[in-house]
Amino acid sequence: MIDIINIVRDNWILLLIGQYPNGPLGGLAITLLLSVAGLALAFPVSILLAIARVSPLRWIRLPATVVVYVVRGVPLIMFIFWVYFFVPLLIGSTVSGFTTMLITLVIYQAAYLAEVIRAGIEGLPRGQSEAARALGMSYMQTIVNIILPQALYNMLPAMVSQFVDAIKSDHIRGTDTVAKRGKCHD
Amino acid sequence: MNSKLDFSVLLDPVYRHWIFDGIVTMLQLTAFAWLLAMVLGTLLALIRMTQNRWAERAVSVYVEYHRNVPMLVQIFIWYFGVPTLLSPAVQHWINAQRSEFLFAFIAVGMCMAAYMSEDLRSGIRSIPKSQLEASRALGLSYLQAFRLIILPQAVRIALPTLISHTVLLFKNTSLAMAIGVAELTYATREIESQSFRTIEIYIVATSIYLAISLLIMAAGAGLQHRYRIKAR
Numbered sequence: 001m002i003d004i005i006n007i008v009r010d011n012w013i014l015l016l017i018g019q020y021p022n023g024p025l026g027g028l029a030i031t032l033l034l035s036v037a038g039l040a041l042a043f044p045v046s047i048l049l050a051i052a053r054v055s056p057l058r059w060i061r062l063p064a065t066v067v068v069y070v071v072r073g074v075p076l077i078m079f080i081f082w083v084y085f086f087v088p089l090l091i092g093s094t095v096s097g098f099t100t101m102l103i104t105l106v107i108y109q110a111a112y113l114a115e116v117i118r119a120g121i122e123g124l125p126r127g128q129s130e131a132a133r134a135l136g137m138s139y140m141q142t143i144v145n146i147i148l149p150q151a152l153y154n155m156l157p158a159m160v161s162q163f164v165d166a167i168k169s170d171h172i173r174g175t176d177t178v179a180k181r182g183k184c185h186d
Numbered sequence: 187m188n189s190k191l192d193f194s195v196l197l198d199p200v201y202r203h204w205i206f207d208g209i210v211t212m213l214q215l216t217a218f219a220w221l222l223a224m225v226l227g228t229l230l231a232l233i234r235m236t237q238n239r240w241a242e243r244a245v246s247v248y249v250e251y252h253r254n255v256p257m258l259v260q261i262f263i264w265y266f267g268v269p270t271l272l273s274p275a276v277q278h279w280i281n282a283q284r285s286e287f288l289f290a291f292i293a294v295g296m297c298m299a300a301y302m303s304e305d306l307r308s309g310i311r312s313i314p315k316s317q318l319e320a321s322r323a324l325g326l327s328y329l330q331a332f333r334l335i336i337l338p339q340a341v342r343i344a345l346p347t348l349i350s351h352t353v354l355l356f357k358n359t360s361l362a363m364a365i366g367v368a369e370l371t372y373a374t375r376e377i378e379s380q381s382f383r384t385i386e387i388y389i390v391a392t393s394i395y396l397a398i399s400l401l402i403m404a405a406g407a408g409l410q411h412r413y414r415i416k417a418r
Contacts, residue, residue, distance in 0.1 A: 072353065075360040075398030077371055078392050083386065168256040 030098070035167040038105035042166070045106060046113035051143060053118045062097045071111035076169060108165045116158045120151035155175075195389060197381045208373030209394065215291055215369060220352060222295030229300030232332060234307055245303070252300035257293070258337045258361050264293040265365040290362035296353045305351060309344030310336060342415055349406030353399050360395075370394060 050063035071079070083104045088094050124147060132142040196202070234245045252260070265286060269277050278394040280288070313336055321331040341348070374391040378384050
């Protein structure tokens with residue numbers, strides 16, 4: 001038991017710093033930073049995705065559905081790889097491991113959160129949106145003022161457990177050799 | 187990076203063999219871990235239902251540990267940590283077997299058991315207490331009431347979350363790569379580092395994962411349709 005305390009005491013600095021050339025942050029610090037930044041960005045994206053998923057317009061609903069199903073069906077490790085290869089193609093320059101992981105987390109968490117929010121939206125009685133439309137609100141007004149506040153409130157517990165999942169899921173970075181391999185390719 | 191996709195390299199018999207073996211190992215791991223998760227999850231839900239304060243607390247500690255520690259860490263604890271606690275003879279014996287497969291299966295199964303038990307518990311909670319009381323009054327034992335009355339309804343109600351956690355279990359078997367289980371992700375990395383056909387092999391692997399996940403989801407939707415509770 002005393003060994004554990006000694007090991008932690010001698011090596012605690014490794015919880016905070018990363019590898020030498022890639023900057024001073026690593027371990028616990030970067031986990032916290034990634035999850036907070038990832039969640040802050042994923043939350044608005046997930047709301048948009050959820051609204052698209054329940055949209056009456058087919059050409060909005062379909063792409064959103066495809067995104068959600070693909071993300072749900074592919075392991076996170078595979079997904080990190082795809083982001084690592086396709087984001088540089090899109091923006092034309094290489095990206096750091098941090099950016100890769102952040103983009104992956106945002107897309108991944110947004111898809112899962114969108115499903116939670118959609119369940120919240122569909123759980124509301126239809127009368128709510130019908131009444132709002134009858135009172136003269138536009139479709140967007142109904143969504144923003146009537147549907148979303150209630151749906152988000154009802155789904156708060158499920159959303160919190162999804163947030164916890166986001167903090168846990170960035171550990172997969174650890175298995176990821178993609179970033180290291182990228183340097184050999186250059 | 188190559189601009190042209192060329193899948194013909196992957197038809198090489200060695201690579202084909204690796205991919206096939208990877209798929210088989212992945213499916214074995216999924217099946218075993220799923221069985222362990224379902225059996226253990228049902229047991230945990232059953233223990234939680236007894237309303238013994240200490241048993242309930244023990245189960246909730248189990249669930250919280252497995253839900254809040256990343257699965258990769260759990261796999262590492264099983265693979266690197268647990269064998270050191272065993273006697274050298276047992277360690278020797280384990281190392282002679284497929285120990286990485288064994289520990290990956292235990293880790294994934296025990297972790298997902300926590301999720302499954304929570305799914306089942308929420309299913310059980312949604313069934314009125316009077317059902318259990320009525321079946322006890324009719325002379326069924328506690329276990330009979332659970333098996334014949336409560337569980338069939340609870341499983342049906344919990345089916346959507348059980349299915350999405352089955353998909354999660356399937357996807358998480360890719361983490362077993364980290365301790366050297368030669369499943370599909372492992373095979374993908376091996377082939378990639380030997381053939382340098384990075385994009386191609388990852389397209390193949392991603393399609394396989396996606397296809398099996400969608401298959402599980404479709405099967406789940408079918409089950410849900412077939413066994414829905416008609417009176418509701």
